[in-house]
Amino acid sequence: MQHAPLIIDIAGTALTSDDRRRLAHPLVGGMILFARNWVGRTQLTALTAQIKRLRPDLLICVDHEGGRVQRFRTDGFTHLPPMRALGQLWMRDAMRAQDAASACGYVLGSELRACGVDLSFAPVLDLDWxxxxxxxxxxxxxxRAFHADARVVTMLAKSVAHGLLRAGMAHCGKHFPGHGGVAADSHTELPRDTRALKALLKDDAAPYGWLGSTLAAVMPAHVVYPRVDARPAGFSARWLQAILRQxxxxxxxxxxxxxxxxxARHIEGRTVSPTDAVLAALAAGCDMALLCNQSLGNxxxxxxxxxxxxxxxxxxxWQPSEASAARRLALLPPIQQAQPWDDLMRDAAYLRALALLP
Structure with a gap:
């Protein structure tokens, strides 16, 4: 098995010769889609089929959670509610909320799989502080968060994951150990959470412990927790290996x-290149490294x-890891050929799930 740790993007709605060259590289194991790669279902399905003809093992990913983080919103895609709506439903009817969460996962996963997408980076496990x-x-x-209570977050996230699994899609909990306790946006600055490890494990990281044996993938936060490690969690062997894994x-x-x-470009006061960031993340214990929006231009x-x-x-x-290679391949859908969209629209389980959405 080849350890192919890089997940990259493409600029347009069809593959160019440069895209083909990059995606065919043995160190590239996945690609991530954005709204700019979308015109409609027919185009998206043709694009994902192009990619799979080039590399059947390539993991095709997207950030598609529901609410404001939903890349595809037209041409029949269901407008899924933000996850907070499920937390609010829990406060009125906890059992119905779990059923609705499973339905959300099923609708999300089945629609994406019908268009050839393998994995969505969902659900969010952050607490709504x-x-x-x-x-x-x-x-x-x-x-984007379900609730302020880690127990509620865990139960609803597990239900969403169950729905995704029924649709033939793995899942990725994020952002470990928790991004909800800091005001700063890691897209534009480096957030710092000064709580002690005991407090973080009791609250924000608790869902990861309760779901440790069932989560398919985890995405760490670009947040520094200085009382635990001077490095952001995604570059910290203590967070990823000593705490998350062990x-x-x-x-x-x-x-x-x-x-x-x-x-992600600042580690212990140093500004690092994208290559150095990838190497630091892999050395800390990450299996794959996501590099977005860098295909634009040349x-x-x-x-x-x-x-x-x-x-x-x-x-x-850097040395490839067979264990990391196996973990990447485990995220691919068990059946590459998903149910076609027109068949999905008549499927009883899918129609039932639509009726359960909040």
């Missing part, structure tokens, strides 16, 4: 958040990062 005014402390998380028992894939984000950053990782392998600075 309140600020002094009673709103969400973290604007970047906000209504203490919490997680055995699935660890996938970085976007390494082009500002918070895509030089993508090429430089692929070349930089290849040089690091040749020089012995």
């Amino acid at each position: 309140a600020d002094a005014q009673g709103g969400s402390r973290s604007s970047v998380i906000g209504d 203490r919490l028992g997680f055995g699935g894939a660890i996938i970085t958040d976007d390494l082009s984000m500002k918070a 895509g030089q950053v993508v090429d430089d990062t692929i070349d930089g990782l290849a040089r690091a392998q040749l020089s012995g600075q």
Whole structure:
């Protein structure tokens, strides 16, 4: 098995010769879709089929959670509610909320699978901490979170994951150990959460412990918890190996958040290149490294990062991992050929799930 840790993007709605060259590289194991890669279902299905003809093992990913984080919203895709709506439903009827959460996962997964997408980076496991005014402390998380109670988050996230599994899709809990307690947005600055490890494990990280044996993948936060480690969680061997893997028992894939984000470009006061960020994440225990929005223009950053990782392998600075390779392949759908869209629209289980959405 080839350890192919890079997940990259493409600029347009069909593959160019540069896209084909990059996606065919043995160090590239996945690609991530954005709204700019979308025209409609027919185009998206043709694009994903192009990719699978090039590399059947390539993991096709997207950030598609519901609410404001939903890349495809037209041409029949269901407008899924933000996850907070499920938490609000829980407060009225906990059993119905779990059923609705499973339905959300099923609808989300089946629609994406019908268009050839393998994995959505969902669900969000962050807690919805309140600020002094009673709103969400973290604007970047906000209504993407199910609830402020880690127990509620765990039960609803498990239900969403169950729905995704029924649709033939794995899942990825994020952002470990928790992004909901900081106001800063890691896309534009480096957040710091000054709580002690005991408090973080009791609250924000609790869902990862309760779901440690069932989560398929985890995405760490670009947040520094200085009382635990000076490095952001995604670059911290203590967080990823000592705590997530050993203490919490997680055995699935660890996938970085976007390494082009500002918070991922600063490690212990140093500004690092994308290649250095990838190497630091892999050394800390990540299995795959996500590099977004770098194919725009001439895509030089993508090429430089692929070349930089290849040089690091040749020089012995980085060594591939068979375990990481196996974790990536385990995220691929068990059946590559999904139910076609028109058949899905008549499917009784899908129609039942639509009726259960809040």
